Amino acid sequence: MTNTLAAANVELSRCVAASSRPSFDKPTTATQPAFGITPYRCFSQRYAPLSLSPQGRNSVSHSRINSMSKNDSDEAGGLTYKDAGVDIDAGSELVKRIAKMAPGIGGFGGLYPLGDSYLVAGTDGVGTKLKLAFETGIHETIGIDLVAMSVNDIVTSGAKPLFFLDYFATSLLDVGLAEKVIKGIVDGCQQSDCTLLGGETAEMPDFYAKGEYDLSGFAVGIVKKDSVIDGKNIVAGDVLIGLPSSGVHSNGFSLVRRVLARSGLSIENQLPGAAVTLGEALMAPTVIYVKQVLDLISKGGVKGIAHITGGGFTDNIPRVFPKGLGAVIYKDSWEVPAVFKWIQQAGKIEDAEMRRTFNMGIGMVLIVSQEASHRILEDGNSAYKAYRIGEVVTGEGVSYH
Incomplete structure (x- = not known):
C-alpha cells in the first residue's frame, strides 16, 4: 500500500504542475510524436489521485561528470577551477571506474542499435549557471541552455535530435517561474527541431532554498549506421x-x-x-x-x-x-x-x-x-x-x- 500511495503521489504532483503549462508540453515543431503518444504530463492509468505529498528522485549522468562542490578558500594568486570546487581530474577518474562496470561509455552521446540506425542519447544539466539565474532573475533562457547541453552532445555523432524530456525540481512550485523556465525549453526544442515529449515536475519541501530549483534533461536522436561521425577516419593534416x-x-x-x-x-x-x-x-x-x-x-x-x-x-x-x-x-x-x-x-x-x-x-x-x-x-x-x-x-x- 505504501508503494502505491507513493507512486500515486508522484503522479498527482506531476500533473498539478503540468496543468499550469499545458501549451508548453505540445510538440514544438511540425514533427509529431510517433505511435500516437501525446506529450503531456498526465495521470497514470494505474493509480487514483490520493494526496498531494510531493516526491522526488535523484539521478547521475556518467557521459560527462561535472562537480558542483565548493571550496571556501580564496587564494591570493590566480584562481583555478579546482579552487572553485570542481576537480576535472576526479571526474575523469570516476568515468574510468564506471567504464569498467559499463563498457562503452565516455563519448559525447551513447549509441543504441536499432535496425540500420543508432539511437543516440545524451543527458545533462546546466550546473551552477542556475545560481546566476537566481541572482539576475533571468529565467527565460536557462531552458535553452538545458536543451543545448544534450542536443549539442548527440549531434557530434551526426544524429538528428528526435525528442527531449526535462526534470524540474523545487521545494515549493512557483507556477509563473516554472512557466518561464519551460518556455525556454520549448524555445530550445524549436531551435534543434525536436519535440518536447514530456518530463517530470517534482516538489521536494526543505530540499532547495526558497525560490530556487534544479534542472536536468535528456535528448534522443537518430543516425544511420553508415553515417555515424566517429573520428575513425581522421588523419594528420585534417x-x-x-x-x-x-x-x-x-x-x-x-x-x-x-x-x-x-x-x-x-x-x-x-x-x-x-x-x-x-x-x-x-x-x-x-x-x-x-x-x-x-x-x-x-x-x-x-x-x-x-x-x-x-x-x-x-x-x-x-x-x-x-x-x-x-x-x-x-x-x-x-x-x-x-x-x-x-x-x-x-x-x-x-x-x-x-x-x-x-x-x-x-x-x-x-x-x-x-x-x-x-x-x-x-x-x-x-x-x-x-x-x-x-x-x-x-x-x-x-x-x-
Missing part, C-alpha cells in the same frame, strides 16, 4: 573548424562565481569592453548547433566533432581522435569574447586553466578534410560563422601556437 560560442555557455560557472566574488563587482556592472552588464553576458543562452552541424555534415568531409564543454579544448578535442593523433590550435585565429578576457584578468587565471575550463569563444569543433575546409570557409552564402582554428598532427594532446 583541419579543425571552430564554430563560435555566445559566451560561457553552461560550463565553468563555479569558477566564474568565484571570480565575481573576488572582483567585488556586481552582476549589474557593465562588462568591460562591451555594451552589456556582466549578468547579461554571463546569462547569454548556449548556442544550439544542431541545424548548422547537420547542414555541414550533409555536404561531406566531416570526420569528427567535439562539443567544447567542461574540459575546454584540452580535454574535449582528443576524445574524437584515433590513437597517435593530436591537435595544434592557432591561438589568434578567432576573436576571444570580452567576457573571457574579463574572467581571466579579474581571476588572474593562467592560459592553460582557461583553455581547460572554458570554450574561449568556440563552442563546437569539426575535424574535416582539407577539401571540406575550403568549402566551409569560402561559402560566402553561409548564414553561420566558422573559423579555421587548427590542424591534426602526429602525436597526442592539444598544443597552442
